[in-house]
Amino acid sequence: MTRSCGRLRRGAVIAAAVGTLVVPLGGGTALGTSESVPALAGQPSPSPSPSDDFRRLTPEVKRQVDRAVEQVRREANVPGVTVGIWTPDKGSHVRSFGVADKETGRRMTPGLYMRIGSETKTFTVTALLKLVDEGKIGLDDTIGEYVDGVPNGDEITLRQLAGMRSGLFNYSEDQDFFKALTSDPERSFTPQELLDYAFKHPVMFQPGEEFYYSNTNLILLGLVVEQVGGQPVQDYIRENILEPAGMDRTIFPTDAAFPAPHAQGYTNQTADGKVADSTAWNPSWGWAAGAMISTLEDLRTWAPTVATGVLPDGDILISPVTQRQRLDTRSTTIPGAGYGLGIFNVQGWIGHNGSLPGYESLTVYLPSARATLVVVLNTDIGQGDTEPSTLFGDAITKIVSPQHVFNLPAQPAAR
Template sequence: MMAVAALVTIGLGASGCAAAPASPPATTTAPAVTVTMDAAALRGQFADLATELGVVGAAMLVRTPQGEATATYGVTDLGGSTPVSLDDHFRIGSNTKTMTGTVILQLVQEGKIALADKVSKYRPDVPNGNRITIEQLLTMRSGLANYTTTLALNTALDTQQQRVWDPEELVAMGLAEPPTFAPGDGWNYSNTNTLLLGLIAEKLDGMPLSEIFQKRLFTPLGLRETSYPAADDASLPTPFPHGYMYSTNVDTMETSTLPPTQLAQAKAGTLLPSDTTNLNPSWAGAAGAGISTIRDLAHWVEALGGGGLLSPTLQKERLASVQPVPFPLPPLPDPQYGWGIAKIGPLYGHTGELPGYNSFMGYDPVHKVTIVVWSNLAPAADGRPPAATIATSLMKSIYGS
């Protein structure tokens, strides 16, 4: 689903299933894994997959103890001649969730909120709010419906691309839908959870989320090319690639894969994707409206997985909070989800997608491996998320499995 996948993270808009058991403490013993990096081979692999997926442009960054490998592919505009660069700004989609989650955990650290607090303490309007905890919002186990799966939102994204959305009206869409399960009884990737967390953070910190991110995250880490735009700002800082998608949000609600005839036309180049660059991202809010560059995002995910944003104890607990997602999510290997953070294979991080932009960021604090990939086509004509598909392939090459 475009709007569901739009904040495609590990959940890809999946429905709830049985909850997993409590997570065991994180191990500090490194598994017997050999990390290898053949930079030339990784670049070739990246280019081959970008071609296969039909993306307009893409970039990759890989770091291991053996060094760094980067590569770019294609152009910033369909039919244009400006090559993609590592300095390009792109919409990071659900990678933004890791920022919102980090702010909430910093507030926990400061004693302003507790993971065991009931949501009704801060939002009396939430169904089952007296039973839903802050932790369940972070882990996608609240049972609250996902507002991005509603026909109303998908229709509006197709017909009112410059609409400025208030997070309260988006939350209201999610709360108006029946809960998918009782709190704690399942797992369902719902952007409603993260929007609520963003509103709670604003209430506790007494400032807009953009200022909270800048003060707590971007400035301390020196993320000068990362931003959270104002609701009425649909622009991207220069330089930036245009974003592209096939079909419409409504037409792809059931599947992101084009019908066979259109898929053949896309592969032949007779069906072109539409330009979604200026689709106002305020509909994604705290769940996915962020902007960054590939180097800034690499720095962010290394801090996210490696520490420095939280106390050592809370950081360890956050990494230990991840639980297996109770169904496969191709192409992601062994996906897990925790306190506003995903674990994909050995990497902690997230994925993100808005119409026209797909990204993947991951960091392995044991073997010191970083992988970041973005593309400016999302999803591919065959329904695959380009950046996540490429990153998964690179990961398998680096780890040898």
């Protein structure tokens, strides 16, 4: 329910529904509560429901999906997109559409590396939860116990940071940050520089009072993981999450390096609003909130892993007790969507989306059908205020899971 690292729109973050670095403000009603998904907590494979939660992926259903994806791609002017759908008993479908490079006409293919923006949050929060399981940290510890200089730091808990209820201003909405990034998008930002942009603003509300998607929260949690885990956050995530999950094509970069082959990315999040190739932009400004890179196949692995807390080999990644707390989704400003600890539930689909200039992604899991949906694309230019990844998610789930439609509404610009 957020956008990866927040959508830049002349300094403002668009409150995108789900999984990018932005999220809506205000009150709302959430469908996804912990009571709605109790079987996820530490159980490897919830049994599929005998209902029509998910349609069998017959040749005709696959054709319907392809037509819907291509229609969205053309109407939203998306250069290229890859879609993957997997179930244990109703089939699978993987297909790419359009181009990875508008200049050369190189086709989009399933094996490309892609920037995944705010999906990074799911890895950072998972790292935090592993430290909780190890008894090294408590979710109700205050951030002031670990990081100095945080407004309300003696009141804001780690749980509130992970659940987007801290009240801290989102640094990616700061006008000075926007100018700094767009004037030199290949520059490197430090975590402290990002926090400085946020902390010059007053707090939005008292801790726990509201839901407000803020990338600032994840920068702070990244610093906590480093301090308590005793190593750089990228190394902790690689050794404790990616390697155990077998995700060897997922990377937390420390610079602008982008493994090949990858798609070129296209954005209008620029100083003049013109479309630009953002492939070489340095993702350091997203850091623990949105810097990571992955592939369709690795995200296929991650969807059920993050939703259940169980690794592909059946080992426990996050304990059932801690996983239940992660999945305790609370109300947001998006109708039909709840947000837990770095994860959302939209009409039963559990996961996150991501958006970084030039790239978007959506990685979600439907436990009742044990179904995984992953969408990756090479633009963040939406239709109105609707993320293109949301458009694809909506169109696909209307076909394959009509009782569980990923139907996030367009959101107004964040305050």
